[in-house]
Amino acid sequence: MVNFKEEHRRWLLERLPAFGAHADKRQGKKYASSIATAFRAHFPDYAPKRDVDSVDQQIYIFLKNSRAHAVDFLQKLSVAHEKHAPLINQARELMVTDIPNFADRLAEHAVNTNKPVFQARPEFLKSYWENELSEERRREYQESAERRREQVKQSNAAVQGTRGAPDTIFNTIATVQQALQARSGWVFLTLAGGLDMSGARTATLIDTGRTPSGLRFSEFHLRYDTEIHRTWVDFVKTAGPHFMSNTLLLY
Known part of the structure; x- marks a missing residue:
C-alpha cells in the first residue's frame, strides 16, 4: 500500500x-x-x-x-x-438470412427462455446450427466465414500499407474538423501523442475554430480548465517506449 x-x-x-x-x-x-x-x-x-x-x-x-x-x-x-469472434460464431451469423421467419422465431425463443433478445440470439443460433443443419451445410457456412475473414485481413493490410504520413493525417483531421464545425457550430480539439523513431515522446495538438467567446478551444482548456490537458499529459507520461515504439495514438 x-x-x-x-x-x-x-x-x-x-x-x-x-x-x-x-x-x-x-x-x-x-x-x-x-x-x-x-x-x-x-x-x-x-x-x-x-x-x-x-x-x-x-x-x-x-x-x-x-x-x-x-x-x-x-x-x-x-x-x-485485430480481435475476431470465433469463426463458428461468424459462420452462424451468416446463416441468419437463410433462417425462415428468423425475427419471429428469435423473439419466441427469447420469451420462452425469459431472456432479452440480445442474450437469446446466440443460444438460438447455436441450437439451430446443431439441430437443424446438416454437416455439409455447416461446413459451407464455415468456409464462407473463412473467406470473409481473409478478405477483411487483406483489406486491413492494404489500408496499413497506404497509411499517410503524420502531416497528411493531421491535415486530414483538421479538414474534417473544419467541415464539422461549419455544419454543427461545434469547436474541436484533437490531441495526438506517441514516439518518434528515436523513442522521444512527441505530441501534436490540432485545434480548429473558435468558441462563441472568441477563445480557441485549446486556449480555454489549456489555460482556464486544465483537466483535459493534465489527463492527456499523465497518459503520455505513463505510455513508455517499451510498449509504444513507433506507435501513434489519436484521441
Missing part, C-alpha cells in the same frame, strides 16, 4: 519508461532503489506509511502497478481491431 500524493505520482510517472526498460531486464527493483535517494531529496517532507527504508519498496510497487495498468490498457487498445 502506497501513500503517494499527486506531485509524487507525477514525479514517478516521468520515470516510468526508464523503469519499464529496467524491468524488462529484471532490474526493476534495482532501478527503484536507485531513484529513491533522488525522490527523498526532491520531497524531503514525504513520510512513508512504515519506516524510511520502505520508500524503495513503495516506489517499486507504484511503478510496477502503473506499468502493468498502462500496458494492459494499451494492449487492449492496440489489438482491438
